[in-house]
Amino acid sequence: MAKTAVQWVARPRLPDDHYVSSTIYTDPNIFQEEHQKIFGHTWKFVCHESELPLPGDFRTVEHVGKPLLVTRGQNGSIQTFFNACPHRGAKLVNEPRGNAKNFTCFFHLWSFNNQGECVSITAPKGYEECGLTPKDCGLRKVKTAVKLGMVFVNLDDNAEDFEKNVGDIMACLEEPMGTVPLEVFHIHRVVMKCNWKQWHETNMEAYHEWGHVVNRTTGIVADGYNEMLTVVNENGHATVKPPKPLEIKYDKYKGWDKREANPLPGLTASEFRVVDLFPNTTIILRATTLRIDTCIPVAPGVTILEQRGLGIKGESPEDRAERVKHHNQYWGPMGRNISEDVLFVEAVEATNRAGTSEYGILARRQGGKGQDDEMMRAYYRVWARMMGRKASDPHGQNS
Ligand code: FES
Numbered sequence: 001m002a003k004t005a006v007q008w009v010a011r012p013r014l015p016d017d018h019y020v021s022s023t024i025y026t027d028p029n030i031f032q033e034e035h036q037k038i039f040g041h042t043w044k045f046v047c048h049e050s051e052l053p054l055p056g057d058f059r060t061v062e063h064v065g066k067p068l069l070v071t072r073g074q075n076g077s078i079q080t081f082f083n084a085c086p087h088r089g090a091k092l093v094n095e096p097r098g099n100a101k102n103f104t105c106f107f108h109l110w111s112f113n114n115q116g117e118c119v120s121i122t123a124p125k126g127y128e129e130c131g132l133t134p135k136d137c138g139l140r141k142v143k144t145a146v147k148l149g150m151v152f153v154n155l156d157d158n159a160e161d162f163e164k165n166v167g168d169i170m171a172c173l174e175e176p177m178g179t180v181p182l183e184v185f186h187i188h189r190v191v192m193k194c195n196w197k198q199w200h201e202t203n204m205e206a207y208h209e210w211g212h213v214v215n216r217t218t219g220i221v222a223d224g225y226n227e228m229l230t231v232v233n234e235n236g237h238a239t240v241k242p243p244k245p246l247e248i249k250y251d252k253y254k255g256w257d258k259r260e261a262n263p264l265p266g267l268t269a270s271e272f273r274v275v276d277l278f279p280n281t282t283i284i285l286r287a288t289t290l291r292i293d294t295c296i297p298v299a300p301g302v303t304i305l306e307q308r309g310l311g312i313k314g315e316s317p318e319d320r321a322e323r324v325k326h327h328n329q330y331w332g333p334m335g336r337n338i339s340e341d342v343l344f345v346e347a348v349e350a351t352n353r354a355g356t357s358e359y360g361i362l363a364r365r366q367g368g369k370g371q372d373d374e375m376m377r378a379y380y381r382v383w384a385r386m387m388g389r390k391a392s393d394p395h396g397q398n399s
């Protein structure tokens with residue numbers, strides 16, 4: 001039966017971790033609070049180490065509006081700093097990437113090396129009386145971890161170490177990502193009209209594979225698909241463990257072929273693996289291809305999606321061409337799945353913003369297998385713990 005206005009806004013008769021209020025996507029106060037309570041303390045993927053291959057290479061990135069500078073020092077280690085001059089606060093580096101031993105601020109010409117130390121202050125005599133010297137003026141270091149070539153940062157100096165925080169959730173990536181040198185061959189940025197969590201949800205939600213023409217043709221029909229077990233840990237990170245490697249039937253989609261040649265190390269032909277890291281990084285492997293997703297929240301209803309495609313460094317041009325072709329079939333700018341996913345999340349955002357949607361339902365239970373929603377429920381339990389609000393009732397109206 002269709003619902004009346006009162007019935008439409010009534011909370012669902014479900015356990016309170018089985019649905020979320022639409023206001024978690026639209027409320028500007030919640031969005032700001034997430035910056036502090038979630039992004040202020042969690043590990044954020046910023047780039048792959050192949051984007052900084054040489055000593056002195058750097059990249060500038062933004063994390064929840066904060067400009068950051070990621071450098072590879074002369075000793076080869078990767079570090080991150082606020083991209084802000086400690087003198088009067090000017091943004092220190094404006095190029096998106098480059099190579100430099102030192103960075104000189106364009107305002108009063110103080111200089112810093114790529115380890116974050118201040119190496120010179122212009123006209124230093126003027127500071128002698130107050131005793132300020134370069135050693136007092138280093139850049140603000142940001143906690144950085146490199147795992148399987150992926151560079152993560154954490155704005156909280158006291159945050160739990162990355163390895164401890166993720167536990168063994170990334171074990172299925174060790175062989176494909178840890179035994180051969182990889183490099184990014186493709187970075188695709190999309191500005192989406194949606195909340196940042198909606199993108200991460202689509203990466204966690206196997207049920208929406210019904211919406212993808214390719215997935216319902218090639219993936220849901222894979223042997224063992226409904227036995228694939230959802231694994232979540234206490235920090236909201238997740239993966240799936242099928243009883244045997246999931247063999248996606250790529251050649252069932254018209255015009256596509258099997259992915260038998262050249263799979264990534266440790267993967268069988270056509271295998272699928274996924275790891276979702278709280279709060280907004282996903283690594284997806286599809287036999288020959290590897291994609292890393294991260295989201296940059298801009299406003300409650302605006303998110304920049306950044307997707308990287310990776311291949312094996314030094315592989316033959318033919319192997320690379322095949323890998324790029326497979327990547328683009330799903331995930332390139334004209335890829336079948338990315339365009340569909342963007343349509344999905346923007347469709348949800350449109351009704352949330354209009355106030356015509358009250359709740360999202362996360363109530364599928366299949367013993368933690370197949371298209372169970374447990375991954376999203378676990379995610380929102382962690383979100384609730386960090387935010388001090390239930391995702392089902394973020395304003396405490398139903399308490
Ligand atoms: S603000 Fe950078 S040197 Fe003054």
Ligand SMILES: [Fe+2]
Nearest residue numbers: 202212337341
């Ligand atoms: Fe999708």
